Amino acid sequence: MRLKYCFLVLFLFSFYTLFAQENPRFTLLPWLQPYFNPAAMGEKDNHLNFTGILRQHSFLMHEVGENTPDSSNPDNDNDRVNKIPQNGDQVLLHINSYIKQIRGAVGVTFLSDKNAQMIDNVGFQFGYATKIRVYGGKLGIGVQFGFLSMKKSDVELNPNQPEDLSIISESVLNFDMKFGVHYQAPTWYAGVSCADILGGIRISGEEGVLKVPQQLYITGGYIWNLKTPVPWSIEPSLLIRTNMATWSFNAMAVARYNGIVWFGLAYELDWALGVVVGAVPFYNHSNAYLKGLEIGAAYSFPLAKFGYSRGGSMGDFEIIFRYGFSFYRDKTLTGYGSSRHLYKNQY
DSSP: OHHHHHHHHHHHHTTOOOSBOOOOOOSOGGGGHHHHOGGGOOOSTTEEEEEEEEEEEEEEEEEOOTTOOOTTOTTOOSOOOEEEEEEEEEEEEEEEEEEGGGTEEEEEEEEEEEOTTSEEEEEEEEEEEEEEEETTEEEEEEEEEEEEEEEEOSOOOOOSSTTOTTOOSSOEEEEEEEEEEEEEOSSEEEEEEEEOTTOOEEEESOTTSSBOOOEEEEEEEEOEEOOSSSOEEEEEEEEEEEOSSOEEEEEEEEEEETTTEEEEEEEETTTEEEEEEEEOTTTTOSOTTTTTEEEEEEEEEEOGGGSGGGTSOOOEEEEEEEEEEEOOOOOOOOSSSOHHHHHHHTO
């Protein structure tokens, strides 16, 4: 019954609309589930998990002047607009761990986002997810609280509309939260979450600018183990994001060889087509502390209407680093005395 109420609250919050900027985009989304769904934290029992990702992208800013080309005559070569290349980047660091004593997972996230809107964002989030064993899998219910600082970047702008609300003259600080439900089975997963539920409670700075809308995430994935002499698996995944005003659709299919090497394609609706590669280099190593290392990379090629030739993006590059290890030691029986008493005291 409580779970039904959680879904109802999540559904109602998703219908609020505000003037806002969106959360940063990433290509390697299946590896970043705890970022947009706190219920996905603690994916491995008794493990401490680190995830770090760097995304860099280039785009073109149009310097509008007296020689702005006539939009009604795109073939007019007499008038030109200077295209100024700009670089943006996102850095995301996330740490989470399942803790047996509280039967749940805790995690922290740090985000630095220099986005295409010429705004520098710095965020910090803290979350908790409880884990319940259900039908051979784990059901997670999580909540996350965080702060987001937004300020104008150092790039000089000359906007046509000086009173544009997306351009700020001072830094602002918001407080917000996320809520999510996530189910992890041996060969598939599914989840739903709502980010920025409070719409950005303004702690400091000017009111009425850079509001963050509620965003609904729906995600799922499957592991299809092929019956071949060589161990291969195909792992498709899907993520849908919406603020009830705009929609985003991300799909990815990865082929994994023997649990060591993976590669595939990623697609974002009307935005980009990406190539992803990665490896778990010490997958079969005897050292348990090395086996948890995973690295990957992705490059997204912008679609035609967002491409470089049309004055848009020049592509996105991402590199990801993940590491996890178990910090619980198996209990051992030591000392002298009755084995019956030793067995009893073990629990």
